[in-house]
Amino acid sequence: MAAPSGLSSNPFEVLGLDRSASFEEVKLAYRRLAREYHPDANPNDPMALERFTALRRAYERLKIFYQTLEDVEGAPDGPAAAQAAATAGHSDRQAAVPPQREPMPEPPLSTNGARHEAAGEMPVTPSGARRAFRRTGPIRHPGEGDGHLAPAGRAAEVKLPEPLRIGGGHLALRAEVLYSYQIVAPSPQPQMLYALISLRTSETVSFPRVPLNLCLVLDHSSSMLRGGKVERLKDMVGELVKQLDQDDYLSIVSFGDRAEVLLPAQPLSDPSLVRTAIDSMRCRGGTEISRGLVSGLSELSLNASRAVSHLILLTDGQTDGDEMACLERAEEAAALNVGITAFGLGADWNSTLLDGIARPTGGHSDYIESPEAMVQAFIARVSALQSTNLRRTVLGVNVVASQLQRATLVSPMMQPLEFTAERGTPMAIIGEISSATEYQLLAEFQLMPCQPGAVRVADLTVTYDVPGLQREREALIIPISTTAATDPDVPLQADPRVTDMLRKVTANRLQERAWHEIETGNAAKGTGLLKRAAEHLEVAGHADLAQVAIAEAERVERGNDANDENVKRIIYGTRRLAQTAHQG
Secondary structure (H helix, E strand, O other), X not given: OOOOOOOOOOHHHHXXXXXXXXXXXXXXXXXXHHHHHOHHHXXXXXXXXXXXXXXXXXXXXXXXXXXXXXHOOOOOOOHHHHHHHHHOOOOOHHHOOOOOOOOOOOOOEOOOOOEOOOOOOOOOOOOOOOEOOOOOOOOOOOOOOOOOOOOHHHOOOOOOOOOEEEOOOOXXXXXXXXXXXOEEOOEOOOEEEEEEEEEEEOOOOOOOOOOEEXXXXXXXXXXXXXXXXHHHXXXXXXXXXXXXXXXXXXXXXXXXXXXXXXXXXEEOOOHHHHHHHHHOOOOOXXXXXXXXXXXXXXXXXXXXXXXXXXXXXXXXXXXXXXXXXXXXXXXXXXXXXXXXXEEEEOOOOOHHHXXXXXXXXXXXXXXXXXXXXXXXXXXXXXXXHHOEEEEEEEEEEEEOOEEEEEXXXXXXXXXXXXXXXXXXXXXXXXXXXXXXXXXXXXXXXXXXXXXXXXXXXXXXXEEEEEHHHOEEEEEEEEEEEEEEOOOOOOOOOOOHHHHXXXXXXXXXXXXXXXXXXXXXXXXXXXXXXXXXXHHHHHHOOOHHHHHHHHHHHHHHHOOOOOOHHHHHHHHHHHHOHHHHHHOO
């Protein structure tokens, strides 16, 4: 239920706490307020029951919320498995043995052995005083671990450190690194360190424009006749042509249960040919995506040596039994250096399949909610493709005093990086990098036991091609390091920019696991995970998306199927969390 009049919907505010509160403070506040507002103590107050219920609900929600990172188990095919395969001398995708399922990395240890909350402020209190995520607030000082904030005279605003900047000179790529902790506690036990890495093209390097070799692979099955999809699709192509330059190449393929080349690959010397081609599209038959991919890759191959090649797939339905063929075509596209963006229109399509088609190429899938949103989605994607300066971008990891647990590309679209072993090193595809887009990834390291002093964590190597400058396999090395404190009483302060991103990644992982559990018949576990994802979303400021997640969890609990449209909203809404933050 919503909070009663005078009470916020944010559970911290309902209990009169800020987000730095420990769980002990939550319990104390709840007990005090519950006694004050209990209906038995307020027999003449008609709002007493509603206030008491809101307090109890806020407490229950926060009790779940403090179970943050343990709720998310490890992802298969992680970098540790790739490293093991590399050590064994394997180099193919099948050689990377998935690790055993492991719990989410535990928070770092304090100097007294207590666990710190990995995604929030570093308290100096003993274990049992776990704290929620926070952005800014008063610093806690040694000795003030009794559950109270520092005295007002000693409170200080957190001064955020400048990111470590890497790159320069002739290199086409720059990087900035933020750490969850600038200083960690020396510890005889493993602890976690998180690195948020931003990648962008150099402002000092001049990138000659490279033409775009674009193929639109469009669903023309009979389902496209409904809801004005065909009309909006034709409008979208008309607007897209206005954005392309005359030296760009365009081809259009439509597919149902067979494929048809509407516009053979050619420069845009005569835009009227495009309109004639798209007007000739006729919707009929079923849906076999692999047929469209075959024809699209064939058209792109004609100009691959002269331009940046990319395929944009649009479908509104489930493919008809050719899923494996689609995945094989995706591997072919990756080998041909063709990127794929896969758009699903409406609610009746397979997000797992579209992920499988796009990700091997360094691309991504995305959700278009309505026909009216097609123009904006396609225009935004083509705009990013036109400003692509780096291609075949790959991340390599060489760990030193650590183990890489996971790495997640968090923007422009959140997705886990999938590592394979190549030449003895775990490698993951990032794909194309555009000067118009910020790319960020979150790397999660488990540090080995360390003594006071400098700790060399790992070396990351980002390799890429610069087609406009005819450079291949240029490399930027990003050293990851930290310092173990020499003073056992030094306060350890988390960087809220990193912990905020970790919270968003956690929400995404929780909802992904939730749908997996629900689809495999474990509805109780799945709905529990979905509600926990909703708690993270609400505290992160995404209340609308949190409400959709809670509504779907309750729908499944009642024995009904989840609403397909809302499932897509949750999946792709959480993937866009970092993108939304970056765009303001």
